[in-house]
């Protein structure tokens with residue numbers, strides 16, 4: 401079964417909408433295989449977003465992702481990667497479809513409530529970034 405990584409980002413945790421977001425994931429048929437609440441270090445956030453390090457928003461992204469606790473969640477479902485991207489909506493909430501997580505809860509293109517893996521291969525890598533095999537149930 402396919403896996404993807406969700407991270408409920410600092411803005412959503414600060415607004416106390418993490419429960420509503422988790423319910424949306426469950427209602428959409430995703431199984432939670434692992435979940436934790438953590439404060440990312442600067443080094444962890446830099447490493448996680450390494451693919452974006454040449455982008456102009458990289459430093460702001462690292463600062464934002466370390467600005468408060470986050471909730472990484474390993475999700476499992478048939479077609480988990482594309483189905484989860486559909487559920488969260490576009491990166492910019494202004495472009496996200498009605499009923500998506502980002503349309504409901506994202507404040508801006510930068511502070512956009514949740515992360516989602518962009519491919520099956522990256523889903524495996526990103527789940528492994530936060531969870532080892534013994535933590536995946």
Ligand code: ADP
Nearest residue numbers: 452457461490491509510511512514515516518
């Ligand atoms: P997604 O999270 O939808 O896969 P990207 O991988 O392109 O989007 O970007 C990673 C994260 O970087 C986004 O979720 C958002 O928090 C931030 N980001 C992306 N583009 C911008 C931008 N133009 N300005 C500020 N922050 C951005």
Ligand code: MG
Nearest residue numbers: 515516517518
């Ligand atoms: Mg991405």
